[in-house]
Amino acid sequence: MTAHELRRIAPSSQDSAPNPRSSRDSAEFARSQVTVGVSLKTYFGHERARTWFADVAQRAAAHPAVAGGSVRFFVIPTYLQIPAALDAFGGTPVLVGAQDVSEFAPGAYTGEVTADELAEVGVQVAEIGHAERRRLFDETDTVTAAKAAAALAHGITPVLCIGEAERLGAPAAALANVEQLATNLDGVPVGPVIVAYEPVWAIGAAEPAPDDHIATVTRALRAAVDADPARAGSVVIYGGSAGPGLLARLGDSVDGLFLGRFAHDPDALVAVWDEASVLASSRILHTVEPQHADETPGEPHGLVPPLSSHAKTVEVDA
Numbered sequence: 001m002t003a004h005e006l007r008r009i010a011p012s013s014q015d016s017a018p019n020p021r022s023s024r025d026s027a028e029f030a031r032s033q034v035t036v037g038v039s040l041k042t043y044f045g046h047e048r049a050r051t052w053f054a055d056v057a058q059r060a061a062a063h064p065a066v067a068g069g070s071v072r073f074f075v076i077p078t079y080l081q082i083p084a085a086l087d088a089f090g091g092t093p094v095l096v097g098a099q100d101v102s103e104f105a106p107g108a109y110t111g112e113v114t115a116d117e118l119a120e121v122g123v124q125v126a127e128i129g130h131a132e133r134r135r136l137f138d139e140t141d142t143v144t145a146a147k148a149a150a151a152l153a154h155g156i157t158p159v160l161c162i163g164e165a166e167r168l169g170a171p172a173a174a175l176a177n178v179e180q181l182a183t184n185l186d187g188v189p190v191g192p193v194i195v196a197y198e199p200v201w202a203i204g205a206a207e208p209a210p211d212d213h214i215a216t217v218t219r220a221l222r223a224a225v226d227a228d229p230a231r232a233g234s235v236v237i238y239g240g241s242a243g244p245g246l247l248a249r250l251g252d253s254v255d256g257l258f259l260g261r262f263a264h265d266p267d268a269l270v271a272v273w274d275e276a277s278v279l280a281s282s283r284i285l286h287t288v289e290p291q292h293a294d295e296t297p298g299e300p301h302g303l304v305p306p307l308s309s310h311a312k313t314v315e316v317d318a
């Protein structure tokens with residue numbers, strides 16, 4: 001093993017310190033909650049980000065579902081904007097995240113930002129493996145797994161981004177994504193993750209992926225995480241040109257949305273929260289029933305092995 005590999009963080013499950021919020025929540029509550037996240041990527045400069053934080057924090061505090069917790073909302077700004085975001089969202093349930101996290105422990109890793117430091121300042125989620133990082137910065141599945149391990153070891157919930165690079169039919173995309181998820185969680189200690197299904201071809205586009213495509217893939221991913229006890233409390237959200245109207249159409253086939261450009265307008269963001277609130281209310285009514293009881297028989301749920309098993313046996317609709 002190289003020195004590089006030796007410094008990579010790969011804690012055992014005993015070392016993991018799950019996010020206090022996530023460990024407190026039951027798996028059922030995590031599933032009844034609807035999750036809405038925003039990544040600001042590098043679109044905003046510092047002052048524009050501060051203005052957006054102040055506006056959105058005020059709206060979050062006044063929004064019954066966000067303030068009350070039935071809609072879990074997270075914001076992921078640039079590293080430099082994190083302290084301002086933590087200040088602005090202090091006193092609200094809004095989670096602040098980072099767009100990346102180092103796979104390494106503190107030390108001689110110039111330019112990196114460690115999970116230790118992110119946790120120290122109050123970061124609660126970390127985006128890992130976004131398509132732009134995989135494409136532009138050569139991040140591999142091995143690296144993303146190491147980053148997810150580092151995050152969970154410090155009580156930070158990974159927002160693990162996966163998605164097929166080229167357009168595929170929905171069943172093939174579902175299989176490819178379940179397999180990618182298993183690879184990205186290989187060796188990662190016990191803990192909940194926010195799986196962000198983002199088909200690469202739908203990112204930065206005019207429209208999201210077709211509704212039935214999204215539903216087929218997210219249902220297969222949700223069945224895969226549900227089958228793995230190590231991932232209790234995990235959720236599956238969709239990103240890629242998502243905006244108002246999508247969640248209302250997708251309904252319970254997703255656990256939420258991951259927004260980019262279409263959250264820059266705070267009015268649009270509030271419209272998505274409103275849709276998330278309606279979905280969360282319908283889920284709360286169903287919490288005593290088996291999970292996903294509202295899915296029609298025959299819809300993709302299939303025989304899904306734990307994520308650590310071979311993913312190719314997942315059944316999906318043709």
Ligand SMILES: O=C[C@H](O)COP(=O)(O)O
Nearest residue numbers: 039203204240241260261
């Ligand atoms: O991180 C967010 C996703 O990449 C989606 O971005 P987008 O909605 O601007 O396509």
